[in-house]
Amino acid sequence: MRSPRPRPIRLPAAAALSATTLCVLVAGCGGGESAGQASSGKATLSMYAWSSSPAEDGVLRKAIDDYNKLGRATVKLNILPEYDTALQTALAGGEPPDVFYLNDNKVPDLAKAGALEPIGDKMDKPGDFYPTLKDSFTYKGTFYCPPKDFSTLQLVYDKDALAGAGVKPPTTWDELAAAAKALTKPDRPGLVLNAEFYRWGVFAVAAGGWLTDDAVTKATADTPEMTKGMELLAGLHKAGYAASPQTVGAGWGGEALGKGKAAMTVEGNWIVGAMKTDFPKVKYGIAELPAGPAGKGTLSFSACYAVAKSSADTDAATDFVRFLTAPERQLEFTKQFPVMPSRQSLAEKWLADKPELKPFVDGSTYARDSIFVPGFKPVIDDINDGIQGLAKGNRQVADVLTATQKVAESTLGG
Incomplete structure (x- = not known):
């Protein structure tokens, strides 16, 4: 995970979106099918992600390969060095990726703009996510996207x-x-x-x-x-x-x-x-x-797997995110890295071989989110x-x- 705000001295708040960008987001304009309309046949999905390390990139690529082998959809990954700029450009151009990493502090702006498909409650066992993290990705009572991990x-x-x-x-x-x-x-x-x-x-x-x-x-x-x-x-x-x-x-x-x-x-x-x-x-x-x-x-700081409202196949994109956030895959994704699973049920398993990191996990019980x-x-x-x-x-x-x-x-x- 890329830390939203703290690491190493990342600016803490989302870059302001222009009026034109917000208009485009709400309209959902751009090529392809209308927003939320399921495509015919096997879907091809695009995903935007940032890079935390080559090792973590490799784990993500493996997860996507495993999903693609299921035959339900094909996901094409784009790991972008200038992530924020690339995502905002895609959103402003009306052709956002179907699935993308989204920092918690950017959820209110994009949710208000109508750019996000609400998928949080469509995940398996959504109540297993830490309450503070769910709050971070909830806007006006709607849980928009599930947290991928947290710090x-x-x-x-x-x-x-x-x-x-x-x-x-x-x-x-x-x-x-x-x-x-x-x-x-x-x-x-x-x-x-x-x-x-x-x-x-x-x-x-x-x-x-x-x-x-x-x-x-x-x-x-x-x-x-x-x-x-x-x-x-x-x-x-x-x-x-x-x-x-x-x-x-x-x-x-x-x-x-x-x-x-x-x-x-x-x-x-x-x-x-x-x-x-x-x-x-x-x-x-x-x-x-x-x-x-x-x-x-x-x-607490986190990022989620967001689905674009204007995705040509929001059902397929939601299915892919459900795959990524399944407990067994989330544990596999985080066990090699210091980011923590966003599911409460995985805390003890995650700490089994890294007990020295317990203070970070303990903080989850009293941490507050920093979303405005x-x-x-x-x-x-x-x-x-x-x-x-x-x-x-x-x-x-x-x-x-x-x-x-x-x-x-x-x-x-x-």
Whole structure:
């Protein structure tokens, strides 16, 4: 899976779709048969996917080969390097792929535009998907597409650094602050994390805060809870005990940890593959993020298998996605990689040969999704800009959250 937002420093919100694109999506124009009409005979389906690694690409190709041998349809795979651009171009041109990977934060825009065929409840045992993940792919009560896998954010640390400083993985905010101080050296901050909302936001969650209410109808960016989360990290940065990756010569937290430029970072389970490939000699551990005033907090990130509303054969496309999300195939698809199965029933089997990743799975029980409403991107852009200022020390928490509150109120209409 490609992480939606966090890895390594991917912009967090979906690119805004133009009015022309939305019009085309709703109209479902383009060549071929009318939207949702089943084709005659054996269907030929196109699929768009992004590449996470050659190994994962190989597993996907094998799954497609296995499906094609069943004789129900033929799927042709396109793994695209500039995925977002290619998908938006296809959508805007009225000729989208029948099946495609879709990041959770892009579902509201495409669902509102009428571009997605709702297939979530047509999967086998849809209740087996984690509730938070189902919520991520649900828009106005409709479960549009099933999650393919998921990740959560947790604390990743350098075992040797903590042992050398006599520090245990922190479990509370006070312990985190003390650990960051004890682990800081002139050329190594104790904690390094990307200066953006989807990293800092987990601390807001642990304080009981969020940018909006659960219904995403009311802005809550300037609440005391949000303030507590932002002030914790702003204070650590100001004291020199925390930093952003770029200030230590790294592109993201995993690279900072691997290069010895950080003792702790906040990352998702995708860090496992990167550490194995790029920094195989670094001994690292994983712990749940320290609990805040409201308890533990983290975010879940996922992508789904989406079916285009304008597919010439939505039934065949749905059948193919049902094949991909069957428990036995999902376990096979994820067992070789650090992404986690989106089905709850597979958690223990997945962890059997990788127990060290349990904190990421444990986060699924309290993680919240990070999905808002169509057109929310300006709010994320605004708070990201503010967080970058907080990390640099040239902004104040109150000013940042007041500004974000105004943008959120304007976006939500009050």
